[in-house]
Amino acid sequence: MKKQAQQPGQPHAEEEPLDGVRFSARSVKAQRGRLGLSAADYGKLVGVSGLTIYNWEHDKSRPRKAQLAALVAVRNIGKREGVDEVGGIGSEEEGAGRKK
Numbered sequence: 001m002k003k004q005a006q007q008p009g010q011p012h013a014e015e016e017p018l019d020g021v022r023f024s025a026r027s028v029k030a031q032r033g034r035l036g037l038s039a040a041d042y043g044k045l046v047g048v049s050g051l052t053i054y055n056w057e058h059d060k061s062r063p064r065k066a067q068l069a070a071l072v073a074v075r076n077i078g079k080r081e082g083v084d085e086v087g088g089i090g091s092e093e094e095g096a097g098r099k100k
Contacts, residue, residue: 021072025059031075032057035082044086046070 032042032053039057040050047070048063055061063071074082 021068023056023062023068023071025057028053028071029057031071035077035079037082037086041086045074045082 032039035042037045038050039053043050043053046053046067048067052061056063
């Protein structure tokens with residue numbers, strides 16, 4: 001059995017069963033709005049692209065099991081925590097290509 005490596009920026013999703021967890025496009029949009037993040041930033045937080053978030057919110061696609069676990073993991077974070085996490089992710093990526 002393959003073990004997935006955690007992507008940078010993806011919250012640590014404990015090995016909790018996803019039984020009873022349902023996906024709702026409206027709840028993804030509400031969570032993103034509550035955190036005050038753009039689709040791109042929320043995507044960084046969850047470990048997907050901004051376009052994927054857009055597609056989820058407009059019910060054009062649905063998250064896979066691992067992505068659903070990441071959505072569950074960010075469900076209980078606060079606005080400051082979310083913004084701090086995304087800020088850390090963006091600065092790591094941007095800082096890699098800069099000259100000092």
